Amino acid sequence: MAVDDAVKPLRDVLTNENASLAARFRALFSLKHLASQQPAASETIPAIEAIAAAFTSPSALLKHELAYCLGQSGNDAAIPYLRAVIEDRQEDAMCRHEAAEALGALNDAGSLPLLKERWQDEDEEEVVRETFEQLKQSDFASIDPAPPLASQANAKPSIPDLQQTLLDTSFPLFQRYRAMFALRDLASPPDLPTAKPAILALAEGFKDPSALFRHEIAFVFGQLSHPASIPSLVECLSDTKEASMVRHEAAEALGSLGEEEGVEDVLKKFLNDPEQVVRESIVVALDMADFERSGGMEYATIPSQEVAA
Known part of the structure; x- marks a missing residue:
């Protein structure tokens, strides 16, 4: 099948402002699948271009996710689009933060001067300035802003020690991310005896003064999808004084726990939230919750081998 036949229908949905946000997110993650193929295939570059084409959208939530997916693609063809987002000071700070982190995920040394300039610019948004971290591949399906703290002498670091590092604002942000x-x-897999204590330790991070840090805690909870994180995520989402970028991440984390009793009812309470990015996150989260209950394997409309070939 021709490349256009594989990518074009997904691009059309992703860039269609009249399409439902849930449909656009599913198209996005299908394009991410095509964009991150290793080795690169004939659809790879068209998929990256299709993702970047949606940066014209007025939805900060969608553009934030576009940047994340480009960073996860592992392909340098995404770099110019991400730099353009960072350089646009009219763009939402949440999107620019994600674009900076995506460049780190791509290990783009050529972007270091730009990132350093933004880091040192006192007029820059705080969440963008904080996003000057080095990323590495982890055991999870994403690329993290910092590697986990290594164990020493074959002994794993204790949860209380890690929690202390996590919460100590005198430490560099990079070291706290490692904790x-x-x-x-x-906390993974969820049946580990350390899982629930680790979740509870992470939840204490929601008290941190940095919105970027709190946002990352919620993102990690979304990766883990552990029921023990539900109370803290609900509390975070319910706090209307919390930064919208944090509440959005909490909503999507709850969406990944959609099969758990009561989660869908909680999410529905925020469908008319005053914050647009939260409202949109709820729509996506409810779609994710529906997907989780369906028992599907991948939240995307990934083409079959026959279609992608």
């Missing part, structure tokens, strides 16, 4: 991802690793 965060070490706690995440202790």
Whole structure:
């Protein structure tokens, strides 16, 4: 099948402002699948171009997710589009933060001057300035802003010690991220004896003064999909004084727990939230919750081998 036949229908949905947000997100993650194929296939570059084409959307939530998917593609063809987002000071800070993190995920040394400039710019948005971290491949399906703290002498770091590092604002953000991802690793798989204590330790991170840090805690909870995280996620989503970028991440994390009793009812309470990015996140989260209950394997309309070939 021709490349256009594989990518074009997905691009048409993703860039269609009249399509439902749920449909656009599913198309996006299908394009992400095509964009991140290793080795690169004939659909790879067209898929990256299709994702980037949606940066004209007025939805900050969608554009934030576009940047994330480009960073996860592992393909340098995404770099110019991500740099353009960072350089656009009229763009939403949530999107620009994600674009900066995506460049780190791509290990793009050529973007270091741009990132350093934004880091040192006192007029820059705080969440963008904080996004000057080095990323590495982890055991999860994403690329993290920092590697987990390594164990020493064959002894795993204790949860109380990791929690202390996680919450200590005197430590560099990079080191605290390492503690965060070490706690995440202790919470997966969910039947580990360390899982629930690690989740509870991570939940304390919602008290941090940095919105970016709180946002990352919610993202990690979305990766883990552990029921023990539900109370703290609900509390975060319910706090109307919380930053919208944090509440959006909490909503999507709850969407990944959609099969758990009561989660869908909680999400529906925020369908008319005053914050647009939260309202849109609820729509996506409810679609994710419906998907989780269906027992599907992948949240995307990934083409079959016959269609993609």
